[in-house]
Each structure stands twice: as C-alpha cells, then as structure tokens.
Amino acid sequence: MAGTNQGIIEPPIESLLNKVDANGEPISKYQLVIFAARRARQINDYYSDLHEGNLFDNVGPLVDSSVEDKPLTIALHEIAEDKLRLRSA
Numbered sequence: 001m002a003g004t005n006q007g008i009i010e011p012p013i014e015s016l017l018n019k020v021d022a023n024g025e026p027i028s029k030y031q032l033v034i035f036a037a038r039r040a041r042q043i044n045d046y047y048s049d050l051h052e053g054n055l056f057d058n059v060g061p062l063v064d065s066s067v068e069d070k071p072l073t074i075a076l077h078e079i080a081e082d083k084l085r086l087r088s089a
Contacts, residue, residue: 011080019079021086032079035086039075047071 013032021027027035046058061074062083078084 011076016076016079019082019086027086031086035084036072036075036079039078039084040071043071043074 013029016032017026017029019027019032021031042058043061046060049057050060061078063074063077063081065074065077075084
C-alpha cells in the first residue's frame with residue numbers, strides 16, 4: 001500500500017461490505033462508515049500523541065502506510081485486510 005495513493009477506490013466498497021461482524025452477518029454501509037470513522041479517529045489521535053511524545057494511549061496503523069495516507073484510508077485498508085473486526089455491542 002505504501003507509495004500508492006488510491007484513496008477510496010482501493011479497497012472497493014463491495015469487498016468491505018462483504019466483511020462480517022461478530023455474529024457472522026454482513027455489515028451494512030452505515031456500520032462500515034461508523035466503524036471506519038471511529039478507527040480513523042484513533043489513528044489520528046495516535047499521530048497527535050506521537051508528536052507530543054505519548055505513545056501509550058492509542059494503537060497506530062496496523063497496515064503499511066505512508067505519510068500521504070489519510071487516517072480514513074488507513075482504517076479502510078485495515079478492515080479490508082482483516083486486521084479489524086466489528087464486534088456486536
């Protein structure tokens with residue numbers, strides 16, 4: 001993924017919607033958006049903490065990424081590569 005600035009084109013949304021939640025059911029578009037946005041905020045917080053010298057509060061990207069990659073793009077790639085799984089509440 002590093003060096004390729006594909007954005008939302010890669011991974012395709014159809015492949016992301018085929019991911020399943022903890023109950024084995026496909027996730028909806030709304031669940032995907034909320035899940036990816038929540039993870040993107042965590043990644044953004046990680047980078048903010050990194051500049052402040054605090055490395056213990058947040059988990060950084062779980063996939064290879066470059067400086068140009070946005071947190072939401074990183075989150076979508078993590079979902080596509082099965083690094084994250086949606087848990088039911």
